[in-house]
Amino acid sequence: MIMPASKIEQNQEKNSQKAFWQEHTFDLIGLFxxxxxxxxxxxxxxxxxxxLAEIFSIVVAYGTFMVSWNSRRFLENHYLLFLGIxxxxxxIIDLAHTLTFKGMSIFQISQTSNASTQLWISARYMQSLVFLMIPLLINKKSLKPYTLLTIFMASTVFLFISIFIFQNFPDCYIEGEGxxxxxxxSEYIICFLLTFSIFLYYKKQEHFEPIFFSFIILSILFTIASELSFTLYLYVDEISNLLGHIWKIVAYYFVYKAIIQLGLQKPYDFLFRDLKKSEERLKKTEENYRELIEDIxxxxxxxxxxxxxxYISPAVKGFLHFTPEEMIGKKYMEFLHPGDMLDLKSQVEKLSSNKLEGEYRIKNKSGEYHWVHACFKPIIxxxxxxxFRGVIRDITEWKxxxxxxxxxxxTQVLVQIAGAAAHEINQPLTAIAxxxxxxxMRKTLDPYTRDKLEKIYNSSKTIDDIIKKMQNIHQYAIKSYPCGQKIVDFDESIKSN
Incomplete structure (x- = not known):
């Protein structure tokens, strides 16, 4: 029993979805x-x-940069380069946040939580603005990597100078007050920017790889959850602070899935999405042209x-009864009438840039010859x-x-000749008879003369009968073409028009 195509497609889709969820279920278990x-x-x-929580996000951030930076020469999607840089x-800012966290005892400034929190809020502002700008960079094709590096480096240095040297960055945490x-x-502003970025992502959804889109949206949602958690704590070791870091781990996990894993496992789909879409459009156009060729x-x-x-299109089967597979790989001379070979060969040898047109006889599958009109142009x-490439049209019926x-x-010419001959011969024949x-009628004729005259008279009567038949044919032909109709040479008529 043959399964319907729709049923097969449904089964394939179910299997694909099953494999997808199996793969990500194991990943989620590992994350848990x-x-x-x-x-x-x-x-x-x-x-x-x-x-540990911060190191995870820092490693993912650096990994994202490594993937996008090392594939920058091949990237069709320039927003990935922007994201990576x-x-x-x-x-780097998160690393500074980790090293200056209260209790690290690496820097003198680590004795309080203010600098660490300032670095945190700086990194989140940068992250939210980056997520917001990505949908706006979809159609940008001229992002310069080193210019981007310079801009982000200058921004980061400016933040460090503001926090560590001039110490004029707004306070974010006050000991004893929270x-x-x-x-x-700032946390609410960041949440607003992230929420608005989700709206922009949905507006530009068709420009993103579906899996990438899903993971980035999930990452933004968990980042929002993380930021909201960080608005609630009084001390840095409270449960809301802890929960905020867990949500951050989940958010960066989805960044890892969207950039690093896809970039390594499916680089073609991920890095060359625009090229893939162009190839799909080209394939669709090719299929349309192929269908058009097959229909003519x-x-x-x-x-x-x-x-x-x-190559020869399936239309050849309609008049030569060969399938394309039966003809492809063979020489066209195998199908050409021997009487047309020399003529066609000489024309082909002279052909340089102009097209070649002619009428030739080609053998069909049963051995009969069909007249075709062929038009060829050279491939340079x-x-x-x-x-060469060209078009062959069956003109057997036309011939x-x-x-x-x-x-x-x-036949008409013969009829006209017969009518004219009958008219011209009839008068002298009547006189002879x-x-x-x-x-x-003379009675004085001797037997010999009378015999000869009788033969002449009988012969004239025979000729007269023939003339009458010719006249009948002429009259019949005239009646067959009433109202002045005449036989037309279609070729001459077409040329004159």
Whole structure:
């Protein structure tokens, strides 16, 4: 029993979805176990938990940069390069945030939580603006990598100078009081920017790889959840702060899935999406042209220089009864009438840039010859002729019509000659018959003369019968073409018009 095509497609889609969810289910289980281990580290010290959580996001940020930077020469989607460079400096700021976190004892400034929180809010502002700008960079084709590096580097250096040297960056955390108004408002502004970026992503959805789109949206949503959690804590080791870091791990996990994993496992689909879409459009156009070629009655043919058939459209089966597969790979001379070979060969040898047209006889599958009208143009590559392409039209019926016209014209000429001959012969014949009849009335004729005159008279009567038949034929022909109709040469009529 043959399964319907729709049923097969449904089964394939179900299998594809099943494989997709199986793959990502294992990944999510791995993520859950990693989060569990990171969470367990807080029972040793909150500082260890914070460091592990931040290191994960920093590694993902640097990995994102590595993938996009090393594939920049091949990227069709320039927003990926922008994203990668941005995440390099987001990772640098997050690293500084980790090293200055209270209790790290690496820098003197680490004795308070303000600098670390300032770096955190700076990185999140940069991240939200980057996510917001990506949909706006979809059609940008001229992003300069080193210019982007310079801009982000200058911005990062400016932030470090503001926080560590001039210390004029707004306070974000005050010991004993908790988060400042600026920090809380900033978190809400960041959430607004991220939410608005989701709206922009949906407006430009068709420009993104579907899996990439899904992962980026999930990453933004978990980033929003993380930022909202960071508006609630009073002390840095509270549960809301811990929950915010867990949501950040999940958010960066989806960045990893969207950029690093897709870039390594499916680089063609991910890095060359525009090229892939162009190829799909080209393939669709090719299919449309192929369907058009297959639907027309004339056969499209492509030949090598030596006459080998490279391609011939299925229309050839309609008049030669060969399938394209039966003709491809053979020389066209195998199908040509011997009487047309020399003529066609000489024309082909002279052909350089102009088209070649002619009428030839081609053998069909049963051995009969069909008249075809062929039109060829040379294929030129590097100033050298490498083959031909053209169109073949079956004109066998047209040829039969032409033969019928010629035969009819010949018949008409004969009829006209017969009518004229009957008219011209009839008068002298009447005179001969009349004078012979008068002579036979004489009684003084000797037997020999009478015998000869009787033969002349009888012969004239026979000729008269023939003339009457010719006149009848002429009259019949005239009646067959009433109202002045005449046989027309279709070729001459077409040329004159």
């Amino acid at each position: 176990l990693f989060i569990l281990c990171v969470y367990a580290s807080r029972f040793h010290s909150y500082l260890l938990f914070h460091t 941005a995440f390099l400096f987001i990772g 988060l400042t108004f600026f920090k809380k408002v 009655h004339d056969a499209i043919i492509s030949l090598k220089e030596d006459g080998e058939i490279l 590559e590097g100033n050298k002729r490498i083959g 039969k019509m032409q033969d019928a016209v010629r035969k009819a014209e010949n 009349g004078f012979t009849e008068i002579l036979l």
